[in-house]
Amino acid sequence: MQLWKECSMRERMWLIFFTVSYALLYGFGSISLLTVATAFMGSVCMFLGAKAKISNFLPGAIYTLLYAWQCYLFDFKTVLYLHLLFHFPLQFVGWYFWHKNRVGPASMQEDIVVRQLFPHAWIAVLLSLILVSTFFAQVVFSIGNGQAELDILAFIFSIAAQLLMIGRFMENWVAWLCLNVFNIALWTYTAITVTPTFSIAYMWLIFMGNCAYGCYRWVQIGNKQTQMFAGPYSKLKLRKV
Template identity: 50%
Template sequence: MYLWKECTHFEQSWLVFCIISFLALFALEQLDGLSLVIACAGSLCIFFAAKAKTITFYCGVVYNLLYALHCYLVNDELTMYLHLCFHLPLQILGIYLWQKNSIGHPTLQENILLRRLFPNAWIAIVLGMILIAAFTAQVIYSLGNGMPNLVIIAVIFSIIANVLMLARFVECWVAWIAVNVFNIGYWAYTSMLSPPIYISGFMMGIFLVNCLYGCYRWNRISQLQNEMFVGPYCSLRLASNIQKPIPQVGKITNP
């Protein structure tokens, strides 16, 4: 309940809109029960990440387990192993790293100290993702497997975004936005070749809005943390390092 009270009116309205939208799709038989829970868990994961809450990784554990189950049911073994062997361990690692770097004096109810790579690092992030994706595609092509599936680009982008988020860099949201923009573009491209699945496009749109809000909020939190603790690269006191006052035993105070 305290998490709900910490949300702004915009955040509360957005959460209600997402949940009602997914429930409406379920009622219209556009989503089955498992897909409904996966959509809700994925949205909550990104939403709490935007608020810099450690609970995002608990939602991520649920999301990855359920999505792996979904992939198993549709015989998509490659994606299933990707979520079980890579994304799921990252969620568990994220819980440890974010709790280790929690702060005792939040500015906007965040749980962690945020960091930045360097000024205008988002340009380097975007260019780096493009170069890595192009290099990987060339390697796959040179191995004789034909033209690589474009989905591999989204996988590479998501790996980079996950690593940046674990390290608490604000620029991680640039990578997540790139992931969702690519997914929407890929969905639009495939829609021209086959009947479009509008549910997929709708959910990608929701994830993109969540990522845009996360980018805005982490930038705002970073600015407030810098103002509070003087300088963009200074050390912020972590919750584990806050020293409690030592009581003085035997001290007599005047009435």
């Protein structure tokens, strides 16, 4: 398999780790087959995204449908509609735009040209997300007579992260990391107060590891692409698709 050959030893160990951990959780009866499939497809999607591979959108589309089903079972309606009406169709939109911006000679086996909003843009993105999320949560809290939906934060951060990722901006990983922190807290709270769902919280913990690696790798890719395509001695040109 080409992907396996391109992976470093640490990347191979990470793939083996989350695959085996999901299998063990299922084997011990800690999680359902639906949760295993959801977690595995989501982890593969994020791992491929971290490597800037266009192929990440295929497992991404499957993951969005499976996670929507998971949210339906737990009555998280906001996140359910978000995945069905937003994230699922945008997997195909993302594939289209990434395919149109494929890199010519790759610096780290990546498929696309990555971008950055502006210096220190991740700080602006993070602050904006916090402000918008706080405002949105207050509006929902008021309309719901004091019953604010906890998953409203996931709604805001998911939209921002997905749009930044489609745009190939490095800052998308900051938004994904914030979303993962929230989802870990959400599912842990659900496990304590409603029904045992620590396995889903663990899934988001794996996702956080993928996102942290994605942030690190995209910065590396961006630096190398800058040297290759915009350096003073660069003669390489982007391939037109």
